[in-house]
Amino acid sequence: MSEDNLSAVLYGVDDLRLEQVAIPKPGPKQVQIRVHTVGICGSDVHYWTHGSIGPFVVKEPMIVGHETSGVVSEVGSEVTHLKVGDRIAMEPGLPCKLCEHCKTGRYNLCPEMKFFATPPINGTLSRYVVHDADFCFKLPDNLSFEDGALIEPLSVAIHSCRRGNVQMGHRVLVCGAGPIGVLNLLTAKAVGAGKVVITDLDEGRLALAKKLGADATINVKGKSIETVRAEIITALEYQQPQVCIECTGAQPSIETAITTTKSGGVIVLVGLGADRVDIPIIESATREVDMRGIFRYVNCYPTAIELLSSGKLDLSGLTRAHYKLEETLEAFKRTQKADVIKVFIQC
Numbered sequence: 001m002s003e004d005n006l007s008a009v010l011y012g013v014d015d016l017r018l019e020q021v022a023i024p025k026p027g028p029k030q031v032q033i034r035v036h037t038v039g040i041c042g043s044d045v046h047y048w049t050h051g052s053i054g055p056f057v058v059k060e061p062m063i064v065g066h067e068t069s070g071v072v073s074e075v076g077s078e079v080t081h082l083k084v085g086d087r088i089a090m091e092p093g094l095p096c097k098l099c100e101h102c103k104t105g106r107y108n109l110c111p112e113m114k115f116f117a118t119p120p121i122n123g124t125l126s127r128y129v130v131h132d133a134d135f136c137f138k139l140p141d142n143l144s145f146e147d148g149a150l151i152e153p154l155s156v157a158i159h160s161c162r163r164g165n166v167q168m169g170h171r172v173l174v175c176g177a178g179p180i181g182v183l184n185l186l187t188a189k190a191v192g193a194g195k196v197v198i199t200d201l202d203e204g205r206l207a208l209a210k211k212l213g214a215d216a217t218i219n220v221k222g223k224s225i226e227t228v229r230a231e232i233i234t235a236l237e238y239q240q241p242q243v244c245i246e247c248t249g250a251q252p253s254i255e256t257a258i259t260t261t262k263s264g265g266v267i268v269l270v271g272l273g274a275d276r277v278d279i280p281i282i283e284s285a286t287r288e289v290d291m292r293g294i295f296r297y298v299n300c301y302p303t304a305i306e307l308l309s310s311g312k313l314d315l316s317g318l319t320r321a322h323y324k325l326e327e328t329l330e331a332f333k334r335t336q337k338a339d340v341i342k343v344f345i346q347c
């Protein structure tokens with residue numbers, strides 16, 4: 001094995017360096033992974049441009065990246081379900097596995113969660129990383145390494161659709177056609193939703209959403225909430241959506257979600273924008289429009305793999321760009337341009 005473990009280390013705002021770090025050795029219940037593909041997420045770029053997200057501040061150098069696939073290169077003594085050479089997707093968060101949330105199956109809410117590339121935990125933009133074996137999922141032969149990396153954001157969408165209780169024949173509104181919005185569109189369709197309408201401010205993103213199967217796209221730019229609401233209901237043949245998956249975090253979009261969702265329906269708050277937002281709360285209360293948060297995902301990796309491997313959900317239409325680990329800075333700049341859904345780095 002080579003001694004090369006080039007890694008993308010963030011020192012602070014606008015200070016991303018490529019440097020060698022020691023190759024980590026797996027503990028008894030861990031595996032070492034030769035990283036193949038890492039997708040770049042908005043949060044990776046945000047740490048690079050701002051140095052923090054909410055309470056998480058980059059205080060010490062941190063390796064970035066968390067949407068990861070690779071090949072098992074060493075196996076800990078107690079690991080039985082993986083062997084050297086297995087292709088895997090890595091679920092990036094390690095919970096304590098002992099607290100009430102963990103024990104009741106909502107480990108994404110674990111207060112001790114250690115999540116890749118969330119300070120101070122190192123991410124995966126390296127040649128080699130180690131990870132708990134039970135958070136590494138074997139990729140079937142018909143899934144690519146890029147599919148493996150995309151399982152991370154796809155899991156956010158699966159968790160969102162689960163929290164929204166998206167069902168067969170449901171009419172769904174997705175607000176925002178970024179990576180998370182379009183993955184919600186694909187997931188809602190894959191689980192049997194009827195018509196899905198998607199909104200955005202960007203014509204290019206809406207055009208892609210249309211290609212990926214949106215029944216209608218609405219550009220909300222310059223329009224009042226009333227106008228957008230009317231256009232959504234018209235697009236759904238004069239019915240309101242039972243579920244709205246809000247993937248922007250923008251105030252007008254959240255307000256549109258509340259006023260447009262059918263009485264008794266559900267809004268899933270995926271987008272994270274301003275900390276405090278002015279919303280018509282009485283409308284949500286009196287029409288019993290439930291607002292449900294989501295935080296990342298829980299128990300979604302096996303479902304994502306099954307949906308992809310069975311062909312029920314197809315990611316081949318997502319626009320992509322590719323860089324080498326040595327080109328990490330260019331890859332981050334490309335992500336900022338937002339001209340493709342996913343930028344990948346090959347390690």
Ligand code: NAD
Pocket residue numbers: 042156175176177178179180181199200201202205220247248249250252253269270271272273294295296297
């Ligand atoms: P993104 O920024 O690429 O996409 C957001 C899209 O929303 C953009 O295309 C933008 O043009 C559009 N938009 C902005 N204002 C709008 C408005 N008023 N109406 C309609 N569209 C509007 O981000 P992404 O990677 O797709 O992620 C979406 C959101 O989900 C982000 O806020 C992100 O932080 C959040 N997120 C949350 C979780 C979680 O666990 N809750 C996980 C992943 C991402």
Ligand code: ZN
Pocket residue numbers: 095096097098099100101102107110111112
């Ligand atoms: Zn826990």
